[in-house]
Amino acid sequence: MTYDYDILFLGGGLNYAGAVTAAKAGLRTALVEKKMEHLGGTCLHNGCIPSKMYLQAAETVRASKKSHFSGSIRLDLAKLDEEKESMLSMATGAITRQCSDVELIKGEGVLIAPYTVRVDTRTVTAEKIVIGTGSHPFIPEGIVYDGDAVISSDEVLGMQELPEKIAVYGSGAIGLEMAAFFAAAGVETELIWRHDTLLKKAHPMISNQLKKQFEKLGVTLLPEHSIKTAQKREQGVHIVFEDGKEHSVPKLLVATGRRSNTDVIQTNEIEIGKRGIETDVHFETTLADHYAVGDCNGKIQLAHAARAEVLYVVRRILGKKPDTVMMDSVVKFIHTLPCSYAYVGKTRSQLQDEGIHYHESSVPLNGLPYPHIHDADLGMMAVYSDEENFIVGAELFAPQAEELIAIVAMAIAGEMDADLAKRTILAHPTFSESLEKCFLHL
Template sequence: MYDIIYIGGGLNYAGAIMAAKKGLKVALVEKDLKQLGGVCLHKGCIPSKMLLHYAKIAHQSQNNIFEGSLKLNIKTLVEKKDKLISSAAKSVRAQCKDIELIEGEGIIKEAHQVRVNDKVYKAKHIVIGTGSSPYIPEGIVYDAHQIITSDEVLNLQELPQEICIYGAGAIGLEMASFFASNGVKVSLLSISKGIQKKAHHLIQKAMLGQLEYMGINFLEEHNITKAITHSNKVVISLENKEDIHTSMLLVCTGRKANLSVIQTEGIKVAEGIQTDEYFESSLKYHYAVGDCNAKLQLAHAAKAEVINVTQRILANNVPALDLSRVVQFVHTLPMSVASVGRTPQDTEGLSVGIVKLNAFSASNFHEANEGVMIVYADNDKFIVGAEVLAPDAEELIAPIAMALAGEMDTSLASKTIMAHPSFAEALERVYFRL
């Protein structure tokens, strides 16, 4: 009998390591131990941000103060990416030395039992973290070569001359930036109108302008009814619009929770495994964290969730995790967008401080004239939310996220003297406007 069995070797390993260090008997079940570390490490945030880092350098070299421009060697970059992943995966494996690693697909048919390869393992607590997979809409004939998903895009050995990207969410926007920065003709198709619709209208407008600046053809209200490969081309049929012919189609229409682990009616599922605020499912002592609970499909959220669950198993008096304090961001180029806390749809009665980054010298040499920082505060001047559009916005929003988590008011937060010239100077000004 184990104290805890963790199913899924993504960010679940963070909880397993914590529990093992506290002396608990722990097992971690992973379908393929070569993929220990999960989608984030092998196919998601880490390799994609590496590619975007080098894409940013290539984009900056196109400035007319340089003679010529850099051309990305995609084969060398993919090799470098693979070495990074291999090194990080070895590090994760080394940290799991006190955990029993079980390879195979874990199935829950009865409470406190996990079946793997016809063998049953028992535990007092079971933490499910089986992640998610790309969702491919009906009518799109996926072939992993010309019609691809985020699973394949980071392993391309050469860049296409043109690409259509279906879906203007985080992955679609980031990949559009990557390809456009490297001279690929990009069409970004969105089922609905606009982008980042939960963002402040100033950010929505600036991001649309950024797409145009990057040479990305943004096609709103384009619903794909069928996509097939024909004569070395992808033929895309659209609802009430003319067909599109392109070299490659990248499908970025969201991700679906991996739920094959659940084979008992005791655990309720919908879009994901349903849980309470403590990530406990409808079956007591069985928890779901990360993408499979369909709350926030972000690696850092998954890590925070599994650590919170593990802490509660260890101590039981740990408060629920406030998911509104999770920083969300999209790493587009040349500016990324980040948010934390309250959103514009939930700001009635709040004070709003807005500072445009073109007021600061740093914007002149960072392609950030359309950048903006927006901070929300309550009636007592406590910071309750923020949105930032800036180069590396996920870094710039960090002190605001810390102020929110630390329940700081604007008078305390504004005491820091920021460096000049820097985008951090905007923090001083925005706090004074609240």
């Protein structure tokens, strides 16, 4: 069979990184995306990039309230949105230029048969197909989403003005980050979630400290509240909880997770599971030569994981025999203010659930001058090693935890034991020196 392309990428999120690599290697490459202005995906346009920009702005507002500052500032959301759009336009342009050797096909792509994709009225074929169609916000049954009073993560980063009050439903990454943003920006904020604790699987001390941090930000916490129905009415969003109690808020952000986009699969030769498109460790689906990467395979919904997956797939297709992507080694984090939560490798709860004997070294940041300067008195760090004292994981709660965790990620990738880690002398005064203390106590 003669194919139109050597490789075709369905979806233009982090899939584009694989397309660029394939094209540079000489493969006839195509990428199908329904909105070319959205090239780069959810993370870039209405996810992790703009959310961090917003959190940085809110942190300035929060920090300005310290007693050694006089006066007050208010976040102009319309101007921030304008700046965000300018940044995203620049980034999208840069990605488009990187794809100069890739044929970009605009349209709704659907996999209708092996090696065959229909894009609107056009049909194209490829010897290899990489599916990277991302995910969409999940709205629980009973909640009437209207994109105005009841919004999702798709709308929250496009708002033109701060609301007087907002309720955030969900305690995952999006819910926690947006609750921190609104509260730090001066908005009356409620956080509603179904469980009794925050970050239920995190180190218990970190869960407790995160709760205290939200209380310090002024967030009203409503644990063990499951929304049965929510709908816009004249007086605002009317909420009925599972226990029958009623509640009203001007605006409700539904942050109850995201679901894999699998509707593009219209052949039964590719199996779809509860979390997304089923793949093996090489991200190959149940149909040979067809791969699924990123959010759509339901493994880890993180942009850097998607990038690692698609680059692994392309390198393997090119015959380069790359090392298998170790999903436990992917850094995961939630950016809250002023401390963020980050972890890599095995967490304490995972080690306990799997019955693995481990050593724990934890260091609270309370009482240390440098963390105090950065309002990180609630912070803490925990590092874990196995029976042979090899570093196997860490959980950090500190400002810029997502950056600090890289030290541990590299220690795990390099199969470093505690004795070797103890030889590392980290700078003072920094947050990293608390990691040094963790290593010394293993």
